[in-house]
Amino acid sequence: MFEHKTFENIMLELLDRVPDDVDKREGSIIYDALAPTAMKVAEVYSDMDVLLLRTFAASADGDDLEKRVNEHGVERKPAGKAIRRALFTDGDGQPLDIAIGSQYRLDSIVYKVLERIDIGEFNAEAQSFGAGGNKDYGEMLPIEPNDKLGKAVLADVIVPGEDEESDESLYQKYTEHIREKAFGGNRADYKKKLMDLQGVGGVRLRRAPNGGGTVKAVIIDSDFNAPTPEFVQYVQELTDPIEFKGEGYGTAPIGHTVIVEGVEVAYVEVELELILNGVTLGQVEEQINQTLSDYFAELRANWFKDLDIIVRITRIESRLLEIDGIEDIASTILNNIASNITLNEEIPVLTNVTIKEVST
Structure with missing residues (x-):
C-alpha cells in the first residue's frame, strides 16, 4: 500500500522546505498558504489507498470484486425466482384446472402459474427474486377474481429461489477457480x-x-x-x-x-435436562428451539466440504448455556444415546426437542 500520508506529516514536509528564518507557526502567512495544498495532497493519498484496496480481489467488494473475478471467467451467481407446486380446488374441494399465467398472492409475494402438471396441480413461479419465495406455505389469494376457485394452496418448492451470491461466496468461488x-x-x-x-x-x-x-x-x-x-x-x-x-x-x-x-436426511431427536435459574421452561423454550435449529442449519451449510458432519453434544450445550436463565445442563441425549452423532453422507435434521427441568 502507498505510504500513509496525513495532513500533519505532509505539512511538516512542506514546512521543512521553508527557510528557518521565516515564521512557520500555525496561523502564519506561509503556514496558511501551504495548508490547502497539504489538505488536497492528503486527500489524494487517501483516494489512492482506497483505489489500491479496490484493485485486489481479497480486499475488493461489490462491483469492484465482480469486475476483478470476471477477468478470470468467474461470475456472480444471480438471484433466481422460486418455482413452487400449487394446488387448486373448487368450492366442493375437487381438483380444479385454472388458467396458465394467472397470478396468486401469499403475503407479499405473487406467484404466476407456469405449467400444468396434473388436474388441479401446477407449477407456479414467484414474481420476486430471492430465497423469500421458498419460505411460505399455505392458502393464496387470486389477483383476479375466479368464481370457480375454492382454494389455492402453495405447496412444495420445486426449484429453490436464490438471493444474489454474496461477496464472500463469490471470492471463495474465485479462489477455488484459481487453485x-x-x-x-x-x-x-x-x-x-x-x-x-x-x-x-x-x-x-x-x-x-x-x-x-x-x-x-x-x-x-x-x-x-x-x-x-x-x-x-x-x-x-x-x-x-x-x-x-x-x-x-x-x-x-x-x-x-x-x-x-x-442428499439423504438423518433425523435427530434431542432430549435435554436443564437446571434453570429465575425462569420457567415456557420462557426459554422458544430460544432453545431456535438455538438448536440454528446449530443444525450451520451443520447442513457445511455439508459441501465433503467431511463427516458431527452433531456434538458439547456444541449444543455451550450454545444453550448462553441463554439467560439456563444455569446448567444435567444431560443431553441425541436419538436416545448420550453421545455425538457422526454422519458420513447425510445431513442432520432436527425433528423433536424434549425439555425437562431438574433440580441441582
Missing part, C-alpha cells in the same frame, strides 16, 4: 457447472459408482435442505438427460454417465 482449474469433466468442472445451476447449494462427487465412466453427484439445495425429487430430476436433465445418458446432451462430457441424487 483448481475446471477442465474437460474433471472434478472442478463438474462442481462449477452444478453449482452454477439455480437452487443448487452444494455438491459431493463420487467417481465410478457403477463402473468406469460413471459419476454420482449428490446435491443439497440452496437453503441447505434435502432437495425435492422434482428438483433432483431438474438437475439430472440439465446435467445428463436420462433419455440420452452419456451422450453429452447436458453439461456432462460425452461418455460420462451421471447419476444425480439428493
Whole structure:
C-alpha cells in the first residue's frame, strides 16, 4: 500500500522546505498558504489507498470484486425466482384446472402459474427474486377474481429461489477457480457447472459408482435442505438427460454417465435436562428451539466440504448455556444415546426437542 500520508506529516514536509528564518507557526502567512495544498495532497493519498484496496480481489467488494473475478471467467451467481407446486380446488374441494399465467398472492409475494402438471396441480413461479419465495406455505389469494376457485394452496418448492451470491461466496468461488482449474469433466468442472445451476447449494462427487465412466453427484439445495425429487430430476436433465445418458446432451462430457441424487436426511431427536435459574421452561423454550435449529442449519451449510458432519453434544450445550436463565445442563441425549452423532453422507435434521427441568 502507498505510504500513509496525513495532513500533519505532509505539512511538516512542506514546512521543512521553508527557510528557518521565516515564521512557520500555525496561523502564519506561509503556514496558511501551504495548508490547502497539504489538505488536497492528503486527500489524494487517501483516494489512492482506497483505489489500491479496490484493485485486489481479497480486499475488493461489490462491483469492484465482480469486475476483478470476471477477468478470470468467474461470475456472480444471480438471484433466481422460486418455482413452487400449487394446488387448486373448487368450492366442493375437487381438483380444479385454472388458467396458465394467472397470478396468486401469499403475503407479499405473487406467484404466476407456469405449467400444468396434473388436474388441479401446477407449477407456479414467484414474481420476486430471492430465497423469500421458498419460505411460505399455505392458502393464496387470486389477483383476479375466479368464481370457480375454492382454494389455492402453495405447496412444495420445486426449484429453490436464490438471493444474489454474496461477496464472500463469490471470492471463495474465485479462489477455488484459481487453485483448481475446471477442465474437460474433471472434478472442478463438474462442481462449477452444478453449482452454477439455480437452487443448487452444494455438491459431493463420487467417481465410478457403477463402473468406469460413471459419476454420482449428490446435491443439497440452496437453503441447505434435502432437495425435492422434482428438483433432483431438474438437475439430472440439465446435467445428463436420462433419455440420452452419456451422450453429452447436458453439461456432462460425452461418455460420462451421471447419476444425480439428493442428499439423504438423518433425523435427530434431542432430549435435554436443564437446571434453570429465575425462569420457567415456557420462557426459554422458544430460544432453545431456535438455538438448536440454528446449530443444525450451520451443520447442513457445511455439508459441501465433503467431511463427516458431527452433531456434538458439547456444541449444543455451550450454545444453550448462553441463554439467560439456563444455569446448567444435567444431560443431553441425541436419538436416545448420550453421545455425538457422526454422519458420513447425510445431513442432520432436527425433528423433536424434549425439555425437562431438574433440580441441582
